[in-house]
Amino acid sequence: MTRQCDAFDDLPRPELLRVALETMHVGHLLDRALMPQLYFATESFDAVDQVAIDEWMGASPVYTGRMRRLMRIEGDAVPAIVKALQLDCGFPHQYMDVGWTMVDDLRCEFFLRHCSVLLDVEPYGEERVRGMCHTIEDPTFDATAYATNPCARIRPIHRPPRAPADRLPHCHWTIEIDPANEPVGPAKNTRAVAALPLARIENVRAAERDTGWTDYARDVEPEFKLGLLSSATLAAVAREFQIQAHLLSCSAEMALVERVGADARRPARAVGCGRVARG
């Protein structure tokens, strides 16, 4: 049988840690390649917002399910949602510095001590901040939670635009499960993304070569870091980050074809991302 891409497995641990972080970051690089071009093609921030929503809602439930299986993240309570978010390319570590306060199985809070994306967007004014922190986040957060519990909701305690302008943390949210909530269904592209051959790629873990966590079947670690994982597990997680980025690229293309037609099937996003991505 053909081997999977095993380059991650061959890396010494210090390099593997750095490459895993860089790979976790590629989902954001994809959007930095895509969205400016989409804006110039459509001259519409609404188009940018809607494609971003469809992109993330289409892919995140699919890759969240994959990561849950890989890391033995079981159950449908809030801790399972938190663990999946800690391993989600939408929250690349450090670039989005997220803190967690666990309450119980039905509730927790999270806050961004530092959101690099917000700092990028703030110079463009309040409308763009609202586009990202309200228009995009409202449906996409719930879609990510949906992968674990359709009755979960992610709601703001406070979020930008910031008042005062230097307010910290940058934003603060709750995750709550209420069985009385109307269950959220899959987004329009989620089933199509789930049916792709890419979504079914097997992620085979190499033999363990050192100590460390081999799964996340334990209590939430609020200060979770990739360095807690064994090297074989970290390599497998890095492969999942790569698959997450590719599933996003698929979901983005579906959304783009809907918005701007077949011209969306151009390689420009891979060009920009490939030149910038470092690992």
Add this chain to the structure above:
Amino acid sequence: MLRLVATLPPGFSRDVTVRGEAVHLRLEPRSAELLDGAHPGWLGVAARGEGLGFETAAQGADPRARLESVALRDGAIEAEISVRAAAEPAPMPKAAQLMSVSSATTFRFDTSAARLGS
């Protein structure tokens, strides 16, 4: 870089051979269904044999890299890339230039043991 870069598709073995100024990249899918040019996303781009993604990935390591050929052969994608000492560095593609307005492109991770948890 070509063995590690995330924009090339997962689910493929990656064999990279370097001979002097020539780099040979062979991507062999674990499953034939991955080699489908109609697949959306970066996977379909690679499966259609569109070469810019390969060339710019290589240029991320050395801007003098040039794609010489890319083809589907024996159920795999094969790309030939040259890195000639005398070649002019390729300019940054427009797509990458547009990305430069974001801090995401220049962000540097703190790789201290304390920050990584190792």
